[in-house]
Amino acid sequence: MGKKSNGNAPKQAFFNTTRAFKKSLPILIGVLMLLALADALIPKQAYRLIFSGNWFFDPLKGAVLGSISGGNPLTSYVIGGELRQEGVSMLAITAFIVSWVTVGIIQLPAEGLMLGKRFAIVRNAVSFCTSIVIAIVIVLTIGIK
């Protein structure tokens, strides 16, 4: 699919990658700093109180959290991974990771303007629901809750 034939391609690809990386780095480091802060300040039991392991409410809470957040998927993996270490269920984490990318409350006005209001609302609503369904199906498939 569109292999670049230009001799300058590796240089350009390296430049583009560095630029994309540099752009997401402050957010990633900022998130890591917040995670370190949360790790030291929030008692471990707090996560278990919010995410209780319920088959419906855990993915629902995870999906809500992922929908209002956004940015590089990498950040969602880091947050999800750290939440897992705190004992949060894979139901919540999966819904969180999926909705992080597929649902964009912050980008909704831009999406509505460019692709149509109805399309944007329907797509985000359907993606929100499927993030919960995917979370349940994945946990049933791999057998870890």
Next chain:
Amino acid sequence: MIKKMIEKVEVGEAFFFLVVMVYVILGIFDFVLLTEVLYVLIRLIVRIAPILLIVFVVMFLTNLFFENKSLSRFLGKGSGFRGWVIAIAGGIASSGPIYMWYPLLSDLKEKGMKDSLIATFLYNRAVKIPLLPMMVHYFGWGFTLALSIYMILFSVVNGVVVQRLARRGPQG
């Protein structure tokens, strides 16, 4: 001058400086706690640094072998089964923030691209091959593989349902 400086600062940088300010304030009030937090932070960075390097290399290879413009050629109206395949592959191969793709998709929509293919393209942006090492690192191969497969399958379901609910009929 301050106004110009503020205009130049991007959202990501502003977020980073805000978090740094939180650290500075924490250091003023409780230096011992700050040391503890910094220790946790270093541990976190050391843990993800090698994975970030792999992510960088795969991103470089994706940028080297794929072009944004060439993806648009295969997503037009009447693309049929090939359209679905290209929407899925294009979504996976696409990089950068989601809003970067709105102008291109808007242009294709005007040229007759179906809502279902747009929704499928956007859904598959969640499957990011360069980021898979990070996902494997945190959740293991089983989860990563299962999630990737389900995401691709559900992207088609998502596309079909969006098409129906957007009331443009199954053909768009």
